[in-house]
Amino acid sequence: MEALFFSVLLCLSLMLTTTTANVRFYEFIIQAAPVNRLCMTNEIITVNGQFPGPTLEVRDGDTLVIKVVNQAIYNITLHWHGIQQLRTGWADGPEYITQCPIKPGGSYIYRFTIEGQEGTLWWHAHSSWLRATVYGALIIYPKVGSFYPFLNPSREFAVILGEWWNRNPIDVLRDSMRTGAAPNISDAFTINGQPGDLYDCSSRDTTVFTVGWGETSLFRFVNAAMNTELFISIAGHSMTVVAADAAYTKPFTASVLMLGPGQTTDVLITTNQPPGRYYMAARAYASARGVPFDNTTTTAVLRYKFTGCARSRRGLQPPLFPPLPAFNDTATAAAFANAIRSPSAVNLPSPVDEQLFITVGIGLFNCPPLQQCGGPNGTRMGASMNNISFVLPNTLSILEAYYESVPGVFDADFPRVPPIQFDYTGNNISQSLQQPVRGTKVYKFKYGSVVQVVLQGTNILAGEEHPMHIHGYQFYVLGTGFGNYNPIRDSGGFNLVDPPLRNTVGVPVNGWAVIRFVADNPGVWLVHCHLDVHITWGLAMAFLVENGAGRLQALQPPPIDLPLC
Ligand code: C2O
Numbered sequence: 001m002e003a004l005f006f007s008v009l010l011c012l013s014l015m016l017t018t019t020t021a022n023v024r025f026y027e028f029i030i031q032a033a034p035v036n037r038l039c040m041t042n043e044i045i046t047v048n049g050q051f052p053g054p055t056l057e058v059r060d061g062d063t064l065v066i067k068v069v070n071q072a073i074y075n076i077t078l079h080w081h082g083i084q085q086l087r088t089g090w091a092d093g094p095e096y097i098t099q100c101p102i103k104p105g106g107s108y109i110y111r112f113t114i115e116g117q118e119g120t121l122w123w124h125a126h127s128s129w130l131r132a133t134v135y136g137a138l139i140i141y142p143k144v145g146s147f148y149p150f151l152n153p154s155r156e157f158a159v160i161l162g163e164w165w166n167r168n169p170i171d172v173l174r175d176s177m178r179t180g181a182a183p184n185i186s187d188a189f190t191i192n193g194q195p196g197d198l199y200d201c202s203s204r205d206t207t208v209f210t211v212g213w214g215e216t217s218l219f220r221f222v223n224a225a226m227n228t229e230l231f232i233s234i235a236g237h238s239m240t241v242v243a244a245d246a247a248y249t250k251p252f253t254a255s256v257l258m259l260g261p262g263q264t265t266d267v268l269i270t271t272n273q274p275p276g277r278y279y280m281a282a283r284a285y286a287s288a289r290g291v292p293f294d295n296t297t298t299t300a301v302l303r304y305k306f307t308g309c310a311r312s313r314r315g316l317q318p319p320l321f322p323p324l325p326a327f328n329d330t331a332t333a334a335a336f337a338n339a340i341r342s343p344s345a346v347n348l349p350s351p352v353d354e355q356l357f358i359t360v361g362i363g364l365f366n367c368p369p370l371q372q373c374g375g376p377n378g379t380r381m382g383a384s385m386n387n388i389s390f391v392l393p394n395t396l397s398i399l400e401a402y403y404e405s406v407p408g409v410f411d412a413d414f415p416r417v418p419p420i421q422f423d424y425t426g427n428n429i430s431q432s433l434q435q436p437v438r439g440t441k442v443y444k445f446k447y448g449s450v451v452q453v454v455l456q457g458t459n460i461l462a463g464e465e466h467p468m469h470i471h472g473y474q475f476y477v478l479g480t481g482f483g484n485y486n487p488i489r490d491s492g493g494f495n496l497v498d499p500p501l502r503n504t505v506g507v508p509v510n511g512w513a514v515i516r517f518v519a520d521n522p523g524v525w526l527v528h529c530h531l532d533v534h535i536t537w538g539l540a541m542a543f544l545v546e547n548g549a550g551r552l553q554a555l556q557p558p559p560i561d562l563p564l565c
Contacts, residue, residue: 021061021143026054028078030102030134031071038166038188039201044133045072045125052160052193052224053123053136060118060143066110068102074170075101078110079126080138081262082246082503085472088112089399089523090558092471095127096392097526097542098399100565108563118142119246120220120264122160129532132169135160135224140246149248149343153268154215161232161259161282161298162190163225173536180365180373180380182292183533189225189282189298196281196299207300209280211271218242220266223259226532228294229285229465229506231332232257234302235278235320239267241340247474247501250341256325258285258333260467262504262530275304277319286327287509288464295327330509333465337480337506342498348476349518353449357417357485358386359424360466360507360529360539361458363436365389376461382537383529384436386415389538390528391438395565398442398542399524403558414441414541424458424484425510434460441541445519447548452478452516454485455507463510466534470543472525474501475517485512504530522547522555 033049034041047053058064070076079093091112092098102108118140125134137158142148163186165172176183188195188202197203211217219239223230233256240251243266257265280300286293301319325332363382367373375381382389393401393409401409418424422433445451455468476499481490494514507513528540547554 021063022059023063023065024058026056026064026066028066028068029071030068030076037164037195037202038199040166042166042168045074045130047134047136051133052162053134055137055139055158056123057139057141058114059141060114060116063111063113067107068110069107070102070104073104074130075103075127076125076130076134077101077127078123080110080112080121080123082121083112083114084117084474084521085112085523086115086521087552087554087556089472089555090562093126094471094526096394096397097524099397100563101127102563106563108561109559111559114140117246119243119248120158120222120266121246122222122224122264124224129169129173129226131532132163132165132226135162137220137222139220150242150251150268151216153218155211155217156220157209157217158220158222160192160222160224161230162193163228163294164188164190164195169226180367180375182381185292186226186228186294188296189228189230189294191280191282191298191300194300198297198299208303209300210303210305212305213271213275216268216270218266218268220264221257221259222264223261225261227261229258229260229287229467230282231285231325232259232280232282233322233324234269234280235322236273237269237271237278237302239269242266242268244340244500245474245502245504248343249500250343250498252339254336254339256332256336258336260465260504260506260530262467262469271304275306276317278302279319279321281322281324283324284327285329285333287330287333288462291462291464293327297324333506334480334508340500341495342500345497346476346499348496348499349450349516351450352452352516354445354451356443356451356453357456358453359418359456359458360385360468361463362461362537363389364434364461366435382436383534383539385539385541386418387436388414388439388441388541389436390540391440391538393440398440400558402524402544403555410440410442412442412444412544414443416443424456425463426459429458429460436538438538442524442544443541444544444546447520447522447546447553449519450516451519452514454512454514455505456485456512457507457510459510465509466507466539467504467530468507468513468527469504469530470525470527472521472523473517474503475515476500477502477505478514478516480508480511480513482508482511485514519543519545521545522553
């Protein structure tokens with residue numbers, strides 16, 4: 001049956017190769033593989049034994065058919081981060097949101113078409129903490145006959161930043177869930193899977209990007225780290241930012257980038273320095289005061305190819321090291337984010353039909369009776385949006401429950417505003433405001449609504465920048481700022497001309513971000529902080545977008561192989 005299905009698809013793809021759009025087939029085997037890092041060998045979960053996983057290189061307009069076979073001991077799902085999944089929510093991937101997980105021994109075929117998107121995205125596991133090792137780049141080239149809005153680069157590199165534990169990350173998570181304490185911080189960051197020269201036993205395998213003198217190359221940065229925002233810099237070279245989250249930007253030069261987990265940034269680098277070796281380095285932007293973080297630095301090497309007379313003394317010396325901002329340099333992080341703009345004036349959707357104001361932050365749960373809890377003052381760590389700490393269903397996905405009208409799986413009463421207004425970013429937030437309420441709640445939109453959301457960070461326990469990601473959509477970021485959002489003062493400063501289009505926005509530490517989009521993709525779309533430690537604690541909710549009346553405004557029916565819970 002499956003073989004037949006695949007041969008039919010194969011014929012279909014052969015028929016289609018004569019046109020410009022392709023159907024591309026992949027097989028992703030989820031399997032454990034031994035990997036040696038930081039002087040020890042760990043069994044990690046991989047795709048096809050590769051770490052990082054395979055890079056998907058496709059074109060806008062292509063249909064991707066990815067058969068995922070789970071040969072690991074864990075449930076898993078995969079998510080195609082930033083892909084809009086127009087009407088194909090069943091292929092989006094977050095477990096218990098759009099599908100039940102693929103069980104060990106099971107399989108599922110993700111099938112979706114890329115419609116009007118190009119640039120750098122990525123894919124990752126969306127189940128438990130498997131994405132610590134299960135991730136890869138997803139590069140979308142322009143359609144045949146269309147081109148980058150900049151000169152064709154000499155070379156292109158995907159640069160995926162990761163976060164590494166000297167343990168099974170699932171065990172790190174399990175320990176923290178048992179006691180309610182914060183999980184252990186990581187042991188290293190990685191660039192394309194390698195920690196680099198500053199860690200023990202790592203220099204031999206340091207990632208090297210080989211370039212020629214006088215070239216301009218495109219570097220596609222992805223922050224795939226679990227829990228850490230990262231500053232990135234390259235010795236001796238400035239970078240010209242040309243895209244973020246698979247949307248082109250007005251080009252600007254930067255000496256340092258800052259990416260939250262989930263975000264991507266494409267830069268052009270002209271290699272016009274004395275031929276030699278130059279470090280690319282990344283380390284934490286840790287905005288939460290007094291909260292422990294991995295303070296290590298990952299490096300890769302930008303190496304000029306030596307051609308005869310270009311060989312110079314620099315090639316023999318140790319690579320130059322770039323300056324990096326201090327771990328708490330919020331001013332640099334904010335300046336970088338605010339420099340990102342759409343290439344030209346955008347057609348901003350208006351007027352706004354739905355206004356939401358959603359707090360995002362940490363919280364604490366009282367310790368259940370007869371238990372020992374590891375959070376502050378014997379509590380359990382929590383997190384919430386509008387004080388609702390999100391709980392995943394476990395019997396059915398929300399999308400299936402909605403599609404098949406199965407009651408009792410979720411509630412559609414996520415509040416439009418916080419249940420209590422308070423000084424969200426103040427210094428001594430009362431204990432009574434620190435405790436969220438658990439729930440599986442969605443907010444429902446009519447098809448085509450123009451939605452504006454204020455995301456307001458809180459200073460409960462410790463304010464922190466939250467990289468907020470919305471599945472199934474790209475949205476305009478109209479503005480960000482510090483303190484409590486004030487509609488009169490702050491809306492005056494909105495960028496209504498060329499706001500950036502993103503899928504993940506950094507809500508500044510003890511600050512706010514305002515976003516706008518049209519709810520024109522029916523389905524159930526997870527909204528969450530991309531720091532996995534926070535999603536684990538409940539910093540998530542979902543948008544439910546109803547079908548429209550038109551033929552192409554309705555969610556497609558579910559695939560026949562959609563996994564059962
Ligand atoms: Cu990058 Cu919910 O995902």
